[in-house]
Amino acid sequence: MARIVSLAEAVAAAIHDGDSVAMEGFTHLIPFAAGHEVIRQQRCDLTLIRMTPDVIYDQLIGAGCASRLIFSWGGNPGVGSLHRFRDAVENAWPGPLRLEEHSHAGMANRYAAGAAGLPFAVLRGYGGTGLEGLPGLDGLPAVRPITCPFTGERLAAVAALTPDVAVIHAQQADRAGNIQLWGITGVQKEAVLGARRSVVTVEEIVDVLAPRAQAVVLPSWTVDYVAQAPGGAHPSYALGYSQRDNDYYVAWDAISRDRERFVRWLKTDVFGAPDPPGLASAGTGEEG
């Protein structure tokens, strides 16, 4: 049964060093406030999982929270590169980042298998691509051929994703912790149902969840922690509450391009102080 707590309490209770963490939200309802709280609590050695590790993971990677990334598209949507992600992969700054890489279809099916309690998913895909030969984080092939037992057709198998923690942002919870999200709902349902623990931030806690067209409802007993975080998807958006802040995505390009500027941003915009206590390791050392 979901407990309604503060965001800081939810992150402290649910997310530990070394965990695998899926923060989902496909261009909409991206849980930025929760991501920033993870940075503030200086979690490290995380395996970050996300179909589109866009600006939110660029920030977590640059802040030194992640050692591994499982993903299918790492860019700044409509803008260009993720410079902190690239710096980690190309130059191991602020530390090395190991990758496990799929296509969107592969990742979506991996989440669906996790939600279904299956060990793997089957799809048509990967044929002839370099992706089908890549190793996963365990060093073994991440995509494996499988033969249909009915038709003999050769298909691709990908392992289920069962993160330690799923983190999502939704429009509303009620006071019992039932969750409702609507608009573009991505793979959030699958991520929460496939994860061992979950944190949901919401725009608003309401008395009654009014039924909405094409909404996803997660009953209270599928969720562990609910925290109110109005505007918690910014610079992405929450349909019915806010607009996507396109200027932020454009501005992020220049902030993230430069290590020093990024570290300044981290201090002022995430820690809320130019010299936050305990931020010794976050990229203040070597240059290059």
Next chain:
Amino acid sequence: MGLAATKAGEFTADEMMTACAARALRDGMTCFVGIGLPSAAANLARATHAPGLVLIYESGTIGAKPGWLPLSIGDGVLAETADAVVSVPEIFNYWLQPGRIDMGFLGAAQLDRFGNINTTVIGSTYADPDVRLPGAGGAPEIAAFCREVIIIVRQSRRSFVERVDFVTSVGYGTGRGDRERLGLTGAGPRKVITDLGVLEPDPATRELTLTGVCPGVSPEEAKAGTGWDLAISGSLEVLDPPSPAELSALRALQAMTPGSEGAH
């Protein structure tokens, strides 16, 4: 590229590419759209000759009808104007994988003579790349399962290479017959639209062949912008420039886009 950038009768390379891609879309088609030029082209087609074009974005919005050009595939206007909004597993499994979608648009960081695409890494080894690119996204399955594909990419020796460093999405593999062997049900890239012209697969070999050039571009310039020995069609055509109607419709869409100079 606002109105101020071009005088009457002038147009930019992006506008030429966008118009060229829009003309390849027929009314009533279903079209899997990515952000940038593909989205501009699909919305231009919908605003001009193909009002019944069905726009599908990988965010799960089916039949989106934006009145402007969204910056991301998940902008609110897409969900608000869609016929249906489905989950991401559903868009890939129920809609793309079975071959329900007529046309897919793809971009490329590198492209080879058989239309294979790299958007993963530049460099000789995957594990230690010179440049880390965004990766696959939905492209491998769009390339595999849309009934046909149009690739939109700027043409240079850097991007048009003899061999891609990594095959993210398959065009024609190593030539004719490879798609069938690999179980890729779509027909593959029908056109590659560039800032210099248009390439199409040779019917016999599937090798990309220059079949059209933009106004003012010579075949020699297209060859010079290609990292392989580019074949040139015997019936090379000069592409029509964007018409006044196409330009005004495209610029109107851009002017409506929030954040642009002309937006309200």
